[in-house]
Amino acid sequence: MSSDFKPMSVPELKEMAKIIRTDIIEMIHEAQSGHPGGSLSAADIVTALYFRMLRVDPENPGWPDRDRFILSKGHACPVWYAALAERGFFDKAHLRTLRKLGSILQGHADMKKTPGVDMTVGSLGQGICAGVGMALSGKLRGKDYHVWVVVGDGECQEGSVWEAAMAGNKWHLDNLTVIVDKNGIQNDWFVAEEMPVDPLNDKWRAFGWHVLEIDGHDMAQIVEALETALTIKGKPTCVIAHTVKGKGVSFMENVPAWHGKAPTTEQAEIALKEIKEAA
């Protein structure tokens, strides 16, 4: 781990989340393609992970003992790229190449192209299973790394999410934490109407997981939950994070259309202003 990195305090994390949100809007605007809604809803969670929780080394992204992070809802990778760039895994200039030919930043994250990406994702319901495999490997080899996976609530409609949930229980994977970015909206429409997944907390609990429920935009709550997850032994932890799709940009918040649409220049300017002026 780079010696010059110090885990951030809650106020510092809040400021960093604003930078991450700014990067998200700028890169999706530049690409004129991408998924702002789910990137913004996960921004506070991913910020807390990369700037406080994760034991990683940007100078040595393949460090065998590093903590693993998988954004299983891979379409939201702009938030991942922003965090990796701000954390120093690659030059921020790459952010402007998102989704362009020859870029290290693919439309859905590619572990072979992007330094710091621990698993290729994009097809929903698979990153969490890969996380199970990494956690099993950690147990087998007596490694103390932790595996963090962010899934979407729409993603929880995939059967393989529950296959992974069963496996986490079977093998007592207390080195695995899943965070559900419960923003309530999927590609087509509202999750509750399109294909209800609630009660998610009871479902995860019934699958044998320790469940925590938090406001996914309250940085203090996020930090507390993630730190608690590390202390739970004998079973994996699932943090249900209640979030707002498009959080931080008023016209994107809770609007299904912003799942996978790039802002115009005018919209991007408004969005960046709102993010900058937010408390």
Added chain:
Amino acid sequence: MSVNPSVYHYVRPEIIERLDRDDPFADVEKQATRYAYAEAILEVGAANPDVVVLDADVSKSIKTNLFGERFPERWFNFGVAEQNMMAAAAGMATTGLIPFASTYAVFATMRALDQVRNSIHYPRLNVKIAASHGGITPGPDGATHQGQEDLSIMRCIANSTVIVPADSVSCKKAIWAMAEYEGPAYISFTRDPVPLLYTEDYPFEIGRAVVIREGSDLTIVALRDLVAFSLAAAEALAKEGLSVRVIDCHTLKPLDEETILQAARETGAIVTAENNVIFGGLGSAVAELLVEHNPIPMERVGVRDQFAESGPYLEVIHKYGLDTPFIIEAARKVWVRKQAFFGGKHAVSSDHRSVSPTPSGA
């Protein structure tokens, strides 16, 4: 007329001496190649502590439960959850483990195909997919469990390596080769017992097809269980005066283009024989190669555009056109076409040096 053993390579004498009988494999030693895998992975696992075995509730069928008994900490049974098993295998591979994920071919290549494509092959992770019940080899189980498309599906995925051993001797060597190979590799086993064809010096190398019978009039390129039937067909055709080369194309991808093009040049006619659908598998791969390099007469033996059904293995593959008589028929047909195609100009020197054929229409 008795069998001439000098034209054979790596084929066990017990097999060779029976090849001119009506039912040459009736009393030879047989083993389902799935069991050869189960035996080999014990040895591979003992030699390499990074090897882990993943199952999805068919470990007793494949006998990988034996690996679980010997190396319980390195054995993971995922239950009836092939999708999770494949993506978890990918996650394990990112940490340096070498997972062998075992299930049936239909589940490996169809139920979990998205995981196999996106989580394993796209990032080119070092996962070995070990699939039993490939082709129509689970005779009694019926169409839902007959993996007649597995080779076609796996072949079209980028970064894939597709291995299909014909017997247990070559299968065991394949497992060792896969463990040493860096990258994703798929191997397909038979559920039903197939003859032990080869001597222990059979040279298995990924991507190198093996000429197991010399011949100059036409070539049968075969894989899986149809290699044995191709040998029987070649011997039957010998009685008709035809000299038939037989190639065990144990690696479908990467295809051994050199060996096949050499056979095309030297024998001027090719039959492919595969227990797999006629679309996208061995016949397609060879046809694609020939049409671009040397479009000589060719016939394909394989599962036509249909599903098969339950029944004893040998009866099922006969009903669906895969066994010795069908290979003989295809060979006779391609021989006739070869005469017309080359107008008698195709010749091979006695020492098998290549002579480029000139098509009659050229």
